[in-house]
Amino acid sequence: MGDELQWADVPADRLNIAATLDSGQCFRWICTGDGDWIGVIGDCGVKLRPRVDGFWWQTYPRRDRWDLIQQFFALDVDLERLYGEWRRAEPRTEQSIARNAGMRILRQDADEAFFSFLCASCNTVVKIRRSVQALARMYGEAVAEVDGLVLHAFPTAERIANASEPALRAALWGYRAPVLIDAARDVSERGDGWLDSLRAVPYREAHAELTSIHGIGAKIADCICLFGLWHDEAVPIDTHVRRIAMRLFRPDLAIKSLTPAVYDTLASLFRARFGPYAGWAQQYLFYDSLRHAEDR
DNA sequence: CACGGCCCTTGGG
DNA sequence: CCCAAGGGCCGT
Numbered sequence: 001m002g003d004e005l006q007w008a009d010v011p012a013d014r015l016n017i018a019a020t021l022d023s024g025q026c027f028r029w030i031c032t033g034d035g036d037w038i039g040v041i042g043d044c045g046v047k048l049r050p051r052v053d054g055f056w057w058q059t060y061p062r063r064d065r066w067d068l069i070q071q072f073f074a075l076d077v078d079l080e081r082l083y084g085e086w087r088r089a090e091p092r093t094e095q096s097i098a099r100n101a102g103m104r105i106l107r108q109d110a111d112e113a114f115f116s117f118l119c120a121s122c123n124t125v126v127k128i129r130r131s132v133q134a135l136a137r138m139y140g141e142a143v144a145e146v147d148g149l150v151l152h153a154f155p156t157a158e159r160i161a162n163a164s165e166p167a168l169r170a171a172l173w174g175y176r177a178p179v180l181i182d183a184a185r186d187v188s189e190r191g192d193g194w195l196d197s198l199r200a201v202p203y204r205e206a207h208a209e210l211t212s213i214h215g216i217g218a219k220i221a222d223c224i225c226l227f228g229l230w231h232d233e234a235v236p237i238d239t240h241v242r243r244i245a246m247r248l249f250r251p252d253l254a255i256k257s258l259t260p261a262v263y264d265t266l267a268s269l270f271r272a273r274f275g276p277y278a279g280w281a282q283q284y285l286f287y288d289s290l291r292h293a294e295d296r
Numbered sequence: 297c298a299c300g301g302c303c304c305t306t307g308g309g
Numbered sequence: 310c311c312c313a314a315g316g317g318c319c320g321t
Contacts, residue, residue, distance in 0.1 A: 024315065121316035127306065128315085174304025179317090217317050238315040258316095259298060290315085299321085309311085 005049060005056035006064060015073055016102030017050040023287040024125055025106050025227045027116050027132040030149065038146050040136075041068045042109065045144030045151040060144035060151075074107050077277075086281050089273050092248060093281065096288035103287065105280050106227060110195040111187075112154040113228025114210075117220045118183055119176045127172060134171035139163055157195075160184035179215040186213050195228070203231040218263050226279040235270040235282045237263050244285045245270060 021029040021037055029039035037048040044065055049056035059065040070076075079102070086093045116132045123131075139159045140152035161184035168177035187195060198206040206229055210221035218237075225234035237245065237258070245266040246254050256262055274281040 117315095122303075122314065123316085124306070124314050126314095127304095169304080172305070175302095176304075215317070219316065223315090236315085240315065257299070261297080286315085301320090302318090303316105306312105306314090308313095 003047075003058065004063075005047070005058050006066070007054055008057055008066075008069070009054045010075065011053045011102075012050060012055075013101040014079060015055070015075065015104060016100065017048055017055060019100050019103040019287065020073065020106065023103060023283060024290070025283070026108060026112075027125075027129045028112075028136060028154075032147065036147070038149055038151070040143065040151050040153060041065075041072045043141075043143050043153045044068055045146045047146055060146055071107050074104050077104065077280075079104070082277050082280060085277075086274060086284075089275070090248065093284065096284040099288055099292075100284055103284060105232065105283055107230055108228050109154060110199070110224075110228040111157060113224050114187070114195055115154070115157075115160060115180065115184070117223040117227075118180055118215060119173060120220060120223065121176070121217075123176075131172040131176075135160070135168070135173075138167065138171065157184045157187040161188050176215075183213055183215050198225075199229045199231075203233055206231060207234070218260060222267070222279075232277045232279050233271055233275075234279045235267040236279075237266050238286075240289050241282055241286050242266060244289055249273070 017037055018031070021031075021039070026039075029037055031037055035050065037050070039046055041059075044062060045060035046069065047058050047060070057066075057069055059068060083097050086097065115135070116128070119131050120128055136152040136154055139155035142150050143153050144151045161181060163181055163184070165177045165181060168180060173180060198209055201209075203225060206225055207218075207221050210216050210224055211218060216224070220236075222234045222236035225231040226236060235241070242258060249269045250266070253262060253265070270282060271278040
C-alpha cells in the first residue's frame with residue numbers, strides 16, 4: 001500500500017473540500033468514516049484528507065498527479081477577489097460566503113457532468129448519487145482500488161449508447177433510462193470531442209447546443225455548462241435558486257410559474273448583478289439555503 | 297406564450 | 310400510507 005500522502009499548503013478557507021464535494025455538483029465522491037474523501041478525476045483514483053491549514057492527498061495508480069487536483073478544484077481562481085465583488089454587489093450574500101468559505105466550482109469532465117445531470121429531473125440527490133454510481137460501476141473501466149473501494153472511470157458516450165435499457169431501469173434510472181441512451185447516441189453521432197468543443201464557444205452558444213438534445217432543458221443545460229464546460233457565468237435556476245433570485249431581485253415574479261421567459265430573466269439578473277462568475281455566486285446561495293432551509 | 301398532466305423510485309412526513 | 314423530490318416534454 002504505502003500511502004505516502006502528499007501535503008498541500010491550501011487552507012480550508014481557500015479550498016473547502018467537504019462543501020465543494022457535497023454541494024450537488026458531483027455525485028460519485030465518497031466520504032469515509034475517517035473524513036477522507038475518495039473519488040475519481042479522469043482515469044485516476046484520488047484520496048483527500050482535509051485539515052484546517054491544508055490537506056493531504058494522493059492519486060492512484062499513478063502517484064503525485066498534483067496537476068489533476070489543481071485543475072479539478074480550479075485552484076487558479078482567486079476566491080477573495082470574488083467575495084469582495086459579491087459583497088459590494090449584494091451585501092445579502094455575506095452569510096452564505098462566511099458559512100461556506102473555500103467552496104469552489106469543480107472543473108469536471110464534460111461527459112460526466114452531461115450524463116449525471118441528465119438524470120436530475122424530478123429526482124433527489126440521494127437517488128442521483130446511486131444512479132450515477134451504478135452507471136459507472138456497470139459501464140466504466142476500473143482504474144484503481146483505494147482503501148478497498150474499486151473506482152471506475154466514467155463510461156464513454158459510446159458505452160452508454162449501447163447500454164441495456166432494462167439494466168439501467170433496474171439501476172434506478174427508471175423512465176430516464178431510454179432518455180439517457182438516446183442522448184448518448186446523439187452525443188456519439190456528433191463525434192468525438194463534440195462536448196469538449198463546447199468549452200471553447202461562448203456560453204450562450206454552448207447552452208443552445210445542449211438544449212437541442214432531447215431530455216435537456218434550460219436548467220440541466222446550465223448545470224452542464226457550469227460544472228462540465230467551465231462556463232462560470234452559467235446560472236442553473238432550480239426551485240431553490242428560483243426562490244432566492246425572486247427574493248433578491250424580483251419579488252413580483254413570485255406568483256408566476258417558471259416559464260422559459262421567467263427562467264431567462266432570473267438567470268440574466270444573476271449575471272448582471274454578480275458578473276462573469278455568477279455561477280459561483282449562485283452555488284454559495286444555493287448550498288447555503290439547502291443546508292439552512294431558510295427559504296421556505 | 298402560459299399552464300397542467302405525466303413519468304420511476306424512494307425516503308421522509 | 311402518501312407525496313414531494315435540485316425537470317422536461319407534449320398537449321391544450
